[in-house]
Amino acid sequence: MNAPWQGPLAETEALLTKLGVDQRLWTGGARAARSPITGEIIARVHDASPDECRRAIAAAHDAFLIWRAVPAPRRGELVRLLGDELRAAKSELGRLVTLEAGKTVSEGLGEVQEMIDICDYAVGLSRQLFGLAIATERPEHRMAETWHPLGVVGVISAFNFPVAVWSWNSALALVCGDPVVWKPSEKTPLTALAVQAAFERAAQKFGEAPAGLSAVLVGGREVGEALVADERVRLVSATGSTAMGRMVGPVAAARFARVLLELGGNNAAIVRPTADLDIAVRAIAFAAMGTAGQRCTTLRRLIVHEDVLEPLMSRLERAYASVQIGDPRDTGTLIGPLIDEAAWQAMSRALDDARAQGGQVIGGERVDGPGEGIYVRPALVRMPAQSEVVRRETFAPILYVLASSDMDEAIALNNDVAQGLSSAIFTNDVRESEKFCSAVGSDCGIANVNIGPSGAEIGGAFGGEKETGGGREAGSDSWKAYMRRATNTVNYGRTLPLAQGVKFDI
Ligand code: NAD
DSSP: OOOOOOOHHHHHHHHHHHTTOOHHHHSSOSEEEEOTTTOOEEEEEOOOOHHHHHHHHHHHHHHHHHHTTSOHHHHHHHHHHHHHHHHHTHHHHHHHHHHHHOOOHHHHHHHHHHHHHHHHHHHHHTTOOOOOEEOOSSTTEEEEEEEEEOOEEEEEOOSSSTTHHHHHHHHHHHHHTOOEEEEOOTTOHHHHHHHHHHHHHHHHHHOOOOTTSEEEOOOSHHHHHHHHHOTTEEEEEEESOHHHHHHHHHHHHHTTOEEEEEOOOOEEEEEOTTOOHHHHHHHHHHHHHGGGGOSTTOEEEEEEOHHHHHHHHHHHHHHHHHOOBSOTTSTTOOBOOBSSHHHHHHHHHHHHHHHHTTOEEEEOOEEOOSTTOBEEOOEEEEOSSOOHHHHSOOSSSEEEEEEOOOHHHHHHHHHOSSEESEEEEEOSOHHHHHHHHSTTSOOSSEEEESSOSOOOOTTSEEOOEETTOSOOEESTTGGGGGEEEEEEEEEOSSSOOOGGGOOOOO
16 A cells, blocks of 8 residues: 545645745635545636737737747747656646546656647648649649648647646647647646646746747636637637537637547447457556546447457456546556536446446446546446447547457448547557558547557547548648648749630730
C-alpha cells in the first residue's frame, strides 16, 4: 500500500502556484472545480461573462491582423518556446491533470508529453506550409496554390483530454497564423489556466506576440455557444459528445464557418484465430480499461472468433479481476475514478440495459476509493448480438464481447454502428489485416493491426467518420484546416488566352 497523499485541495493549490497561475483566477469564483479523486472542491473559478467572451474574440481578431503577417518560421519560434515551457512544467502539469481529470500519473505525464510532441511537430511544420505548382493549359502562365492564415480559431474541448486537445489545435493554429480562443471543459478549468500561464511565459520570452493571441474562457455550454456564434471565429474546432456536435455543427454552418468536429466513438477490435493472444490481451486490457474507459478511442466492442473466444475470455476475466483500482496517484493503480456521479449513472444504466438485452455482466460494481470519488471495476459483458446498448457510446469502462467467426461478418459488425473513430484487428494472417485496412475493411478514421484502438501518436491525422464528425487534427496534412487556400494564376506573356479555348475578342 502507498502512503496516504496530501488532500487534492492542498496539492492543487501548491501546483497552481508553482505553475504560475494567478490566484485570483482560481479563488472566489462561482464555479466549483472538483477533483474526481475524492470529489472534493479544489478551486473556485470565474465563468467568463458574455462581455468577456466578446472582448476576448475581438482581441484575438486584432491579434490576427498582426500575426498573419509574421513569417511562419518566426511564428514557429513562439511554439518552440511554448514547448520549452511545457517541458519545464511537465511533472507539475501532468500531476494537475491527474488531480483534475483523475488520470493515473503515467497517463497525466503522457498527456503533457503529447503537448510537447505536437509543439515539436508544429515547429518543423512552420517551414513546410507549402502549396503545389500546377500545370496550366495556357502558355506563358503559372498556376500555384498558396496557403494563408485563416482567422480566429475557437477551440472547445472535453474533460478527458483536458490539455492535449488544446495543443493539437493551438500548436498548429499558431504556426499557421491563427489566434486561438479556448473554451475548456467546465469539469477541467484548472489545467487550462495553467496552460495559458505557460503560453504567456513563452509569449513574454518571444517578445513580439500580439495581445489576445491566446485566450482561455472558462465556463459552461453558453460560453461555447458564444464562440460558435461569433462571426469572427473562422474555424470552430469542437471535441466532445456527438450530442454537442449536433448543436455546434448547424450553428457554425449557418454562418459558413469551418468546423472541425471530434466527437464520440464506439470502437471495436476483431480477434482472429491466428492472433497472438499475449499481445491481444495486453492491448485489449489497456484500450478497454485504461483511463477508466473515458477515452474517445476506448475499446468498447470486442468481436472474437469462436476458436479463441474461451481462452481469450478466461485471460481477460483474470486481468479484469486483478487490476488495481483506486487513487490514481498511487504507484500500481491502473484504473482511477470516473469523472462524476453522472458518469456512474450512465454506466449502471447501460449495464442494466445490457442485462435486459441478454448480456452476461462480469464486474461493473462500485469499489471503495478515497473520499467521495467514484471508483468502479471495469465490466466485461458477453452479448448475444450487437443490440442497442452495444451500438451506443457509454463513456465508462464497459467492454461488450461478441462472437463472430466469419471475417466479412466481423468487419460488418465493426462498421455497423453510427460512430467511426477507431478500430483494430488482431491477426497474423496478412490477407485479413490487409483487407481490414482496405476500402472494403474498417470504415473508421483509425484502423490498427495488432495494437489496440487507443493511444494514437501525433504524427498521424486523428479523427473519425460518421457521427464522430469527420474532423482531423494533429499530424499528416491536418494543418490545412487552419489555413485558407488561394489558387494563383499568373500571366507573364503578352497575350490573353482564355481557359477552355473560349473566345471573347473586343
Ligand atoms: P461534452 O459534449 O459534454 O462537452 C464537451 C465540450 O462541449 C465542453 O467544453 C462543453 O462545455 C461544450 N459544449 C456542450 N454543449 C455545447 C454547445 N451547445 N455549444 C458549445 N459548446 C458546448 O463531452 P465530455 O463529457 O466533456 O467528453 C466526453 C465526450 O467527448 C465523449 O463522447 C467522447 O467520445 C468525446 N471525445 C471525443 C474525442 C475525439 O477526438 N473524437 C476526444 C475526446 C472526447
